[in-house]
Every structure is written in C-alpha cells, then in structure tokens.
Amino acid sequence: MITIEQSDDLVSVAVLGEFTLADFKELEEHLLYEIRFHGRPNLLLDLRGMVSYTLDVAWEELKFSRDHARDFGRIALVTSDQWIAWTAWLQRLFVDADIQVFDDDEQARMWATEGLAAKGEAPQTGEEGD
Structure with a gap:
C-alpha cells in the first residue's frame, strides 16, 4: 500500500507493507x-x-527511471535498509537527479524542499515559526 501527498513541487510517498x-x-x-x-x-x-x-x-521502476531520467529535481529516500541505500546509489548512474538517503523523515523533507525556497515557495516542515 502507498500513500501520496502533494505540496508545492514536492511529492511525498510512503510505502507500507508490500510494494505491488x-x-x-x-x-x-x-x-x-x-x-x-x-x-x-x-x-x-x-x-x-x-x-x-x-x-x-523492480522491472517497471527500472523502465520508468530510464524513460524519465531527467524529469526529477531531488529524490530523498528515507530508509535504514542498506540494500535500498545501495540500490539508490546505483540509481545515480541512470537518473539525472540529486539522490540522497536519510534515516530521518524531517531531515529528508528539509533537504528535498531546499530548492523550493529559492523559487519563492516556503518549505513545509510541519513546525510553526520556522
């Protein structure tokens, strides 16, 4: 199951259980x-x-990445799984996006939205008074 949230130019996705x-x-x-x-x-x-x-x-993701290699700005992955982190490192060979792996959701969100402030859009961190 997945959940997808959209805010400004950030697409937030959480995967729960099996990713089908x-x-x-x-x-x-x-x-x-x-x-x-x-x-x-x-x-x-x-x-x-x-x-x-x-x-x-995995096959569809590989095809999608190849077809849309230049279509993303930043990609922040939140995981503690070393296999997924290694896979993200490999993806850098095929995708022209800035990819970073994080353990913490807030750090990942802040990094992913850094470029939005330069475009006149305030990053949404979920905290008042930032």
Whole structure:
C-alpha cells in the first residue's frame, strides 16, 4: 500500500507493507501528471514501512527511471535498509537527479524542499515559526 501527498513541487510517498505493481502504477500516474503539468518535481520516498516489493515493480521502476531520467529535481529516500541505500546509489548512474538517503523523515523533507525556497515557495516542515 502507498500513500501520496502533494505540496508545492514536492511529492511525498510512503510505502507500507508490500510494494505491488498496482501501487507502482498509481505512483507512476501521479508522477507523470506532475511532470507534465508542473515540471520537475522533488520526490520524498519513505520506505521505512516497506516489507518487500514484487519483481514486476523492480522491472517497471527500472523502465520508468530510464524513460524519465531527467524529469526529477531531488529524490530523498528515507530508509535504514542498506540494500535500498545501495540500490539508490546505483540509481545515480541512470537518473539525472540529486539522490540522497536519510534515516530521518524531517531531515529528508528539509533537504528535498531546499530548492523550493529559492523559487519563492516556503518549505513545509510541519513546525510553526520556522
């Protein structure tokens, strides 16, 4: 199961349980809409709740990354899983985006939204008075 939230140019995604092909297709549709109508979004992927993913998701993600290699600004991954962190490092070879791995959701969100302030959009950290 996934949840998707949109704010400014940041797409926040949390994966819970198994990441299925239906989940990926839902995410893909949302991202394609953002790319087409709003330009290069930043992406925050919280994978701490992901238990597993199916092989067809891995294949679709690889194809999507290849087809949209230049369509993202920053990609922040929140995970403590070393395998996912290593995979993110490998993705840098195929995607022309700034990719960082974080243990903490707030740090990831702050990093992913840094570029938004320069465009006149205040990052949303969830705290008053920032």
